[in-house]
Amino acid sequence: APGTVLGKITTGGKYTGLAPTASNGSQNAAGILWGMADATDADAPGVVMLRGPAIANRHELGWPEGATEAQIATATAALAALGIILR
Numbered sequence: 454a455p456g457t458v459l460g461k462i463t464t465g466g467k468y469t470g471l472a473p474t475a476s477n478g479s480q481n482a483a484g485i486l487w488g489m490a491d492a493t494d495a496d497a498p499g500v501v502m503l504r505g506p507a508i509a510n511r512h513e514l515g516w517p518e519g520a521t522e523a524q525i526a527t528a529t530a531a532l533a534a535l536g537i538i539l540r
Contacts, residue, residue, distance in 0.1 A: 457486040457515040458528055459501060468501060471517050473524040482528035485509055485537065505536020514539070 458471040460479030469492075472479040483503070490499030502509070509532075516525055529539050
């Protein structure tokens with residue numbers, strides 16, 4: 454869904470939903486899905502915010518279920534390093 458925070462899988466370079474407990478690269482916030490993309494059954498193209506300067510509403514972002522405040526803070530800092538500021 455639009456607003457989903459994404460991680461980038463190290464092997465292959467594909468984007469997926471942020472997974473803070475993973476160890477394949479998707480644990481690091483790498484962007485935000487901008488438009489709808491249904492990759493349930495197979496890879497799908499999508500529009501992604503990967504760098505800034507950009508501002509996003511943090512209240513409209515999709516975080517992984519069960520993400521802790523510390524994990525969200527880490528992801529927020531990673532997005533800021535890319536120039537994507539959350540308000």
